[in-house]
Amino acid sequence: MAMEPIDIGLAVTGGLLVLVVLGMRVAFAAGLAGMIGLIWIFWAKKGYAGEDFGWALTVAVKTAGQVPHSKVSSQALSLIPTFIMIGYLAYYAGLTRALFEAAKRWIAWVPGGLAVSTVFATAGFAAVSGASVATSAVFARIAIPEMLKIGYDKKFAAGVVAAGGTLASLIPPSAILVIYAIIVEQDVGKLLLAGFLPGMFSALVYALLIVGLALTIKGFGPPVGGFTWRERFVSLPPALPILFVVVTIIFFVYNPFGGDAWGTPTEGGAIGAFVVFLMALYRGMRWTELKDALLETAKLSVMIFTIIWGVLIYVRFLGFADLPGAFADWITGLSMSPMLILVCILLAYAVLGMFMDAIGMLLLTLPVVYPAVMALNGGEFVSAADSTFGMSGPMCAIWFGILVVKMAEFCLITPPIGLNCFVVAGVRDDLSVQDVFKGVTPFFIADGVTIALLVAFPAIVLWLPGQV
Amino acid sequence: EEWNVSLWGKRRAFTEQVEKLAELVSDKTNGEFTLNISYGGLSNNRENLDGISIGAFEMAQFCAGYHRDKNPSITVLELPFLGVETLEQERALSMALYQHPAVKKDLARWNATILMPSPLPQYNFAGVGEPPETLDAFEGLAVRATGGIGAAMETLGAVPTSMSATEVRQALDSGVVKAVSFAPHAHMSFGIVEKAEWWTTNLNPGTVNCPVVANTDALEGLSDEHREALIGSIEEALNHYIDYYQNQTMAKWGPTLDERGIERITYPDETLAAFEEAAAAPAAQAWIEENSARGLPAQELYDFTLETLAELKSVN
Amino acid sequence: MSGSSLVLSDDSRLSRIDRSLYRLERVFALLSGLAVFSLMLLAVASVGGRNGFGQPLPGYVDWIEQIMPLVAFMGISFTQRDGGHIRMDILVGQLKGRWLYAAEFVTTAAILLLMVLLVWGTWAHFDRSFDFAAPMWSRDSSMDIALPIWPAKLLAPVAFSVICVRLCLQLWAYGRALITGTAHPVAVPLVMSAAEQAAMEAEHVSGRDV
Ligand code: NA
Ligand code: NA
Numbered sequence: 001m002a003m004e005p006i007d008i009g010l011a012v013t014g015g016l017l018v019l020v021v022l023g024m025r026v027a028f029a030a031g032l033a034g035m036i037g038l039i040w041i042f043w044a045k046k047g048y049a050g051e052d053f054g055w056a057l058t059v060a061v062k063t064a065g066q067v068p069h070s071k072v073s074s075q076a077l078s079l080i081p082t083f084i085m086i087g088y089l090a091y092y093a094g095l096t097r098a099l100f101e102a103a104k105r106w107i108a109w110v111p112g113g114l115a116v117s118t119v120f121a122t123a124g125f126a127a128v129s130g131a132s133v134a135t136s137a138v139f140a141r142i143a144i145p146e147m148l149k150i151g152y153d154k155k156f157a158a159g160v161v162a163a164g165g166t167l168a169s170l171i172p173p174s175a176i177l178v179i180y181a182i183i184v185e186q187d188v189g190k191l192l193l194a195g196f197l198p199g200m201f202s203a204l205v206y207a208l209l210i211v212g213l214a215l216t217i218k219g220f221g222p223p224v225g226g227f228t229w230r231e232r233f234v235s236l237p238p239a240l241p242i243l244f245v246v247v248t249i250i251f252f253v254y255n256p257f258g259g260d261a262w263g264t265p266t267e268g269g270a271i272g273a274f275v276v277f278l279m280a281l282y283r284g285m286r287w288t289e290l291k292d293a294l295l296e297t298a299k300l301s302v303m304i305f306t307i308i309w310g311v312l313i314y315v316r317f318l319g320f321a322d323l324p325g326a327f328a329d330w331i332t333g334l335s336m337s338p339m340l341i342l343v344c345i346l347l348a349y350a351v352l353g354m355f356m357d358a359i360g361m362l363l364l365t366l367p368v369v370y371p372a373v374m375a376l377n378g379g380e381f382v383s384a385a386d387s388t389f390g391m392s393g394p395m396c397a398i399w400f401g402i403l404v405v406k407m408a409e410f411c412l413i414t415p416p417i418g419l420n421c422f423v424v425a426g427v428r429d430d431l432s433v434q435d436v437f438k439g440v441t442p443f444f445i446a447d448g449v450t451i452a453l454l455v456a457f458p459a460i461v462l463w464l465p466g467q468v
Numbered sequence: 469e470e471w472n473v474s475l476w477g478k479r480r481a482f483t484e485q486v487e488k489l490a491e492l493v494s495d496k497t498n499g500e501f502t503l504n505i506s507y508g509g510l511s512n513n514r515e516n517l518d519g520i521s522i523g524a525f526e527m528a529q530f531c532a533g534y535h536r537d538k539n540p541s542i543t544v545l546e547l548p549f550l551g552v553e554t555l556e557q558e559r560a561l562s563m564a565l566y567q568h569p570a571v572k573k574d575l576a577r578w579n580a581t582i583l584m585p586s587p588l589p590q591y592n593f594a595g596v597g598e599p600p601e602t603l604d605a606f607e608g609l610a611v612r613a614t615g616g617i618g619a620a621m622e623t624l625g626a627v628p629t630s631m632s633a634t635e636v637r638q639a640l641d642s643g644v645v646k647a648v649s650f651a652p653h654a655h656m657s658f659g660i661v662e663k664a665e666w667w668t669t670n671l672n673p674g675t676v677n678c679p680v681v682a683n684t685d686a687l688e689g690l691s692d693e694h695r696e697a698l699i700g701s702i703e704e705a706l707n708h709y710i711d712y713y714q715n716q717t718m719a720k721w722g723p724t725l726d727e728r729g730i731e732r733i734t735y736p737d738e739t740l741a742a743f744e745e746a747a748a749a750p751a752a753q754a755w756i757e758e759n760s761a762r763g764l765p766a767q768e769l770y771d772f773t774l775e776t777l778a779e780l781k782s783v784n
Numbered sequence: 785m786s787g788s789s790l791v792l793s794d795d796s797r798l799s800r801i802d803r804s805l806y807r808l809e810r811v812f813a814l815l816s817g818l819a820v821f822s823l824m825l826l827a828v829a830s831v832g833g834r835n836g837f838g839q840p841l842p843g844y845v846d847w848i849e850q851i852m853p854l855v856a857f858m859g860i861s862f863t864q865r866d867g868g869h870i871r872m873d874i875l876v877g878q879l880k881g882r883w884l885y886a887a888e889f890v891t892t893a894a895i896l897l898l899m900v901l902l903v904w905g906t907w908a909h910f911d912r913s914f915d916f917a918a919p920m921w922s923r924d925s926s927m928d929i930a931l932p933i934w935p936a937k938l939l940a941p942v943a944f945s946v947i948c949v950r951l952c953l954q955l956w957a958y959g960r961a962l963i964t965g966t967a968h969p970v971a972v973p974l975v976m977s978a979a980e981q982a983a984m985e986a987e988h989v990s991g992r993d994v
Contacts, residue, residue, distance in 0.1 A: 023876035024891040025869040032898040042524075055523075062522040065905020068940050070512045072856035073849040075635070081820040081855050082827075188638055252642075261642045263831050270827030277824070294817025295810075298859040302816060303868055305856035319509025320472070320524075355872070367508070416872035426868075433873070514927075518912055537918065537925035537932070577923075608838050614927065627838075630928040631845055644834070761919055 005041055009321030012037035016314065020355050026417060027303075027310035030360070034314035035064050041320045067316055068309040075266060076182045077308070079175045080131065080359070081301040082269045086276055087134025088293040090125070090242075093280035096138050098238035099124050104146070105235045108224035112214030114150060115160045115221060116207045118143040122164030123203040124239075126171035127246045128276070130178075130269055132358075132412055133300055136165030136420040140427040152221035158431050159413075159439025162420040163206060163446075166409035169358070170199030173249050173272070176358055176405055178265050183366045186397045188265050189254040190465040194398045197460050198406060202450050209446045245275050254468070300423070304359060311360040315367075324368040331372040338376040338388045345369060346407055346451065353411025357419050361408055373400050395462050402461045403454060410447045413440045469694060471686065472525035473505045476513040477633075481653040481717045482586055483507075485709035486529065486680060489584075492701035493694075501694040503527065517681070521578040526686040529586060531678040533615040533630075540759050541574035542566075544769050545677040547755055548620035549748035550777060552675070555710045557780050558587035562677060564776045570765050580681040584702050587710065588651045589718075590672035591617055594664035595647025596640065599731050603743055612636050612648040613673075619754070620673040620747035621649075633658055651675065652721040653713070661724055666731040670740065673747070791866065792970045798957055802971035805950060806865055812946065813862035819854035826851070843929030850926070853936045857943035861950045864895075867973025882965055888972070889958040896951040899944050906940035913937050 016033035020026055038060035046052035090096050103117040103124065110116055122139055129135045139161045147157035169176045172192035181188040214220045252268025255261045262268070280289075318324060334341055353361055374380050377396040378387045389396055412420040421436040454460055473490070475483050483505075490503035511519040516528035517538050532542045545562060552558050562585035565571055575582055593600075593611065600606050607625035618628030631639060637659045639645045648660050655661050687695065725732060752770060759766035793799045826848065830841040841847070863869055876887050913924035914934040922932030954972050961969035 019891075019894070020872055021875060022891060023871050023873055023887065024894055025864075025871040027869055028895040028898055029871075031902070032894055035898060035901055059523050061901050061905040062908045063519070063524045063905075065902060065907070065909045065940075066511070066515050066518055068857065068902070068906055069853055069909060069937050070515050073852045073936060075845050075848045078823055078848050078852055078855075082823055085820050085824065182634070182638075185634060185637075187641065189641065262835065264638060264642045264644060267827045267831050270824045271831060273824045274828050291814065291817075294821060295813055296817075297820050298813045298816035298855070299863055299866075299868055301820060301855055302813070302857070302859035302863050303870065306860055306863070306869060309856070316510075319506060322504075322506075322509070324509065357870070416874045417870060419870060422870050434877075518909070521912065522908075534927055535924050535933075536930050537922045610834070610840060627840060629840060629844070635845075644840075758919075763917070 005044070005321040006323060006326050008037060008040050008044060009318060009323040012040065012317065012321075013323075017355065020417075026356070026360075027306040029310075030307070030314040031064070031310035034310075034317040035060060037314070037317035038063055038320065041317065063316065064313045067313045071309050071312045072305050076179060077305075079178050079266050079269050080304060081297060082266075082273050083130030083173065083175045084134040084300050085293070085297045086269070086273045087129045087131060087138050088296050089273060089276045089280050089285075090128060091138040091141065092285045092289045092293050093241075093276055093283050094238070095128075095242055095276065095279065096121075096125055097142050098235075099242055100139070100142050100146075102232075102235040102239045104224065105227040105232045109227075110211060111223055112210040112220060113223040113225075114143075114147050114152065115157070115210045115214075118147070118160050119164050119167075119203055119206045119210065122161070123167050123171060123200065124242065126168040126199060128173075128242055128249065128272060129168045130173040130175040131300075132165045132167075132169045132176075132409060133304075133419050133423045135168040136162050137296070137300070137423045137427055139164060140424045144424075144428060147221060150221055150224065151219075153439070154431065155435045155439030156442075157221075157439065158421075158424050158428065158436040159441070159443060160206075160210070162413050162418070162424045162436055162440045163443035164203075165420045165423075166412050167199050167203055169405055169409050170195040170202060170402070172196060172199075173265060173269055174405070175269075176362065176408060177401065179359060180362060180366070180401045180405060183362065184370050184397055184401070186394065186401070189261065190394075190468065191398055191401055192265065193254060193468065194402055194461050194465045195405070197464055198402050198450070198454055201453070201460055202406070202447070205446045205450050206443060209442060213442060241279050245272050248272055248275055304357070307357050307360045308363065311356070311364055315364055327368050327372075331369075332375055341376060342373065342389075343455070345373065346403060346455070349404065349407040350410065350414070353408060354414055355417055356411070357417065358405075358408035358412055361411065362404065366404075370397075370400070389458070391458060391462065395458075395466070398465055399458050399461050403451065406447070406451055406454060410444075410451070413443060413447075469501045469690075471501075471503050471527055472510060473503050474510040474516050474519055474525045474528040475505060476508045476516075476529075477657075478507055480657055481709075481713050482588070482678070483529070484712045485584060485586065485705040486527075488708040489698070489701050489705040492704060493697050496697040496701065497694060501690075501697060517578045517580060520580045520681055520683050523579070523683055523685065526683045527583070527680065529678060529680045531676050533676050536615070538578070539574060540762055541568075541571045541764055541769060542677055542679065543615065543759075544755065544766075544773050546615045546617075546674060547748075547770075547773075548616040548674040548751050549672075549744045550674065550773065551781075552590070552777065553781070555587045555589060555713060557777065558589075558675065559585055559706055559710065560780050561773065561777050562587065562679070565769070565773060566679065568769065568772060570769055574764070575681065576684070578681075579684050581684045581687055582679045582681050583699075584680050584706055586678040586680065587706075587713075588675045588678070589713075590675050591649040591651055592668045592671050593647040593649050594655050594660050594667045594730070596663060596665050597646050599666035599733055600647075600668070601733060603735065603739055609647060610645045612639060612645045614649075614676065615674075616751055616755075617649050617673045619751045620743075623747040623750070624743065636660065637663070649673070653717045656717075656720065656724060661728055661730065664728070664730050666733055667725060669732050669734045671735065671743075672740075673743075791973055792968055794970050796970060798953070798960065799970045802865075802953060802957075805946075805953065806862075809859075809862035809865055809946065809950070812943065813859035816855050816858035819851050819858070823848065823851055823855070843926070843931065846926035846928045846931050850931060850933075850936045853939045857939050860943050861947040864947055864950055864954075865973070881967070882962055885958045885962040885969065889955060889962060892951055892954050892958060896948060896955065899948050899951060903941050903944045903948060906937070906944060910934055910937040910941060 019029035042059045043056035100121040103121040108114050108117045144157045181191045249268045249272045252263045377389050380393045382393045384392045415437040425431045425433045425436050494502050510525050514534045516530040532539050566582040610627045613621050613628040614630040621628045756766040830844045834840040915923040920932045924933045957971040
């Protein structure tokens with residue numbers, strides 16, 4: 001008896017989870033599941049006749065074979081490697097160290113001072129970096145050794161860096177926000193602007209959490225005080241170039257003087273990288289260091305792109321199985337309150353995000369979930385007055401975008417697949433992935449609080465983009 | 469029997485003929501033969517011909533300008549200033565060219581048979597900034613224009629850039645382009661009207677050609693009854709398409725311009741005649757040379773197109 | 785990046801091949817990094833041209849699309865060699881010795897199956913865009929300035945062939961470890977905690993002394 005495509009879709013999805021749990025590398029597990037699913041679908045179409053298996057195999061392989069090239073050769077995705085490169089170039093330009101040093105001298109006197117400084121330094125760095133993983137990778141080299149020196153728990157120090165890295169995707173510029181904007185066809189500039197307050201807000205919540213922990217736990221890292229005002233002020237100039245890069249990028253995303261922006265966010269990212277590159281040259285970076293930066297960039301980029309095309313082979317199979325259509329029908333047919341449905345969607349992201357990376361997850365889900373959420377609010381062009389969530393269609397798109405990206409960032413630090421934790425463990429030989437996951441656990445609470453507040457008070461997200 | 473159909477974007481005027489075809493075929497066969505339309509789930513829009521040639525799906529839509537080298541023969545219909553005046557003419561001209569042996573051979577490389585066009589009206593520019601009251605004002609202006617339209621705009625000194633439709637709004641927002649050429653439905657559905665300050669009513673430099681094709685083996689594998697239901701429904705599907713475009717889309721267009729205070733710019737005939745003279749012949753000449761080198765009977769295709777169009781105009 | 789991974793080496797033929805292949809993989813990965821760098825330079829040229837000279841770079845988007853496969857594919861084998869493609873290692877992390885090698889052998893074989901099929905599929909994709917008889921051998925071109933796309937499409941089967949070789953080598957290494965039951969398999973990424981690492985190194989050194 002032939003199975004319906006949707007049943008095949010569900011069966012293969014189950015198979016994918018098994019492969020992932022068995023420890024197959026995620027990118028390839030998704031690709032293989034998609035490939036097998038496609039073979040199955042095409043063979044089922046011919047009624048499983050023995051002589052048609054060869055045909056089904058050929059068609060499936062050729063269909064899957066289109067995906068890697070056609071999906072990665074996209075201008076939108078070119079942002080990812082560029083933003084990763086900014087991170088590594090800034091590291092070699094000494095910018096990250098300067099920023100951390102300034103943060104240390106100004107705020108390390110509070111309880112848990114060095115960890116709080118790390119959070120604010122990553123937030124500052126987030127204004128030039130658009131990729132969470134790269135931010136975590138560079139701060140793992142700078143902040144962790146300093147925290148270890150004054151007696152922080154190794155795991156917690158790693159956790160701070162892994163969590164701090166996620167700020168880079170909320171505070172503009174952000175590769176993942178741009179990708180969201182492109183998938184759902186919304187105004188990139190406003191979306192990037194909308195990320196700013198939630199990003200700062202997240203940083204604040206992280207900082208409060210650390211202060212709270214420092215006050216309650218004995219033997220937590222001590223405050224670092226005793227910097228004179230002079231020492232504080234001399235730490236600022238070396239960090240200033242960051243401001244220059246920030247301003248450059250802002251002008252590309254959104255011209256504050258009301259004229260045209262200078263270009264697209266993609267170009268802005270690349271120009272930012274170029275400015276940082278020039279600074280690194282000025283600070284004495286030579287071919288050896290540049291080569292290291294390029295190799296690191298390549299490694300992280302290829303890892304992310306392999307996941308992207310692997311997941312997209314699987315998504316292509318889902319398209320043939322018509323699973324997205326079935327899901328959209330199901331969601332819109334539910335008789336729960338819209339707010340409850342939204343909360344359930346966010347929870348589903350938390351679960352899914354355990355097994356996926358952020359970009360793969362968005363590519364997989366948004367084509368289905370986004371229209372459903374917009375429909376819940378009353379449609380793409382609904383006015384704030386007629387809407388379910390009290391915001392116009394475009395505003396809802398922005399709000400949901402920030403929520404989803406915050407969820408995706410949360411998933412970067414949750415086990416078993418939390419990219420930021422893998423990256424931090426990868427940089428530090430003395431830390432296992434499990435160590436980092438243990439250290440980052442307190443930040444789950446902080447992120448939970450942040451997400452709840454962003455859901456309850458959409459104004460945190462929408463106020464800034466509402467001003468332009 | 470079920471055919472998978474690969475389209476992209478969402479349901480819009482541009483896809484109405486396929487939606488109608490699916491409806492008619494299902495009705496005529498009492499639901500025994502259905503077209504299962506997918507918007508982007510089965511393929512990228514630029515890989516629809518690949519999918520057809522593989523046999524991954526049985527029917528698809530694509531635009532000639534997305535990949536000139538895949539389908540050089542039908543790009544003749546995207547040459548600037550061919551002189552097509554109505555959707556009916558565009559439809560009849562496309563259908564006639566699709567029957568040309570050189571076109572059939574070109575598409576046969578992809579195991580594809582063209583079923584019908586997606587006739588679009590002449591493209592015109594909507595833009596921001598100083599309205600180009602004269603054609604000289606296009607000098608140095610960055611515009612989004614593809615294929616033949618881009619070539620024509622170059623003769624005015626404009627700087628054409630092409631990008632896929634979904635990226636256009638962002639490019640306009642960020643000042644990468646100042647004006648965008650689209651058919652009216654796309655000016656509306658891609659949000660250009662939200663930003664635009666002016667629109668050219670009669671520049672009419674050309675249009676794009678986007679056929680709907682079937683996998684040849686699948687088409688031949690249909691029972692006579694099902695094939696008749698499919699082929700026999702094309703006329704009606706296209707009638708519906710044109711009716712929809714004229715009476716729904718274009719009916720919205722005028723009010724949309726008024727509502728948003730978008731200025732209409734109309735050029736005098738002699739200005740346009742000069743533009744056409746400067747742009748049309750060189751573009752045609754370049755096209756013929758390039759495609760002759762490719763082994764196509766390019767001159768013949770070009771002459772056939774002009775003659776057919778002249779005939780169509782003389783009949784009406 | 786899958787935890788602290790390291791790849792042991794010795795003077796066996798397997799290990800020598802591993803290191804030679806690694807040199808090639810490194811060159812490919814560096815190409816990928818240079819491609820990212822060129823994306824940056826391209827944007828500078830485009831923005832500079834547009835704002836400075838009123839003349840944008842013709843075909844800017846087309847060029848980006850040509851470069852992206854270099855970025856995305858060339859380092860794939862390099863990353864696999866170092867165990868850099870992420871996975872969930874909660875389950876495999878519990879395994880030791882032959883059980884571990886058997887599990888790794890199976891998942892590596894599954895990846896090889898996928899990549900062999902994808903070499904076929906991506907080659908077919910390239911082949912459809914390539915025509916010896918056509919000008920510039922092109923049967924598929926980019927949208928703006930009609931660049932031939934076949935060179936970019938060819939990168940996928942090339943890079944995927946290299947990772948197929950790498951996977952065969954890893955299968956060989958896991959297979960050998962499975963047979964010998966060694967505690968120190970060469971030519972494959974090992975996942976271990978710092979403590980295990982230190983202990984293993986100490987053992988390794990003392991083992992030589994005996
Ligand atoms: Na950022
Ligand atoms: Na996770």
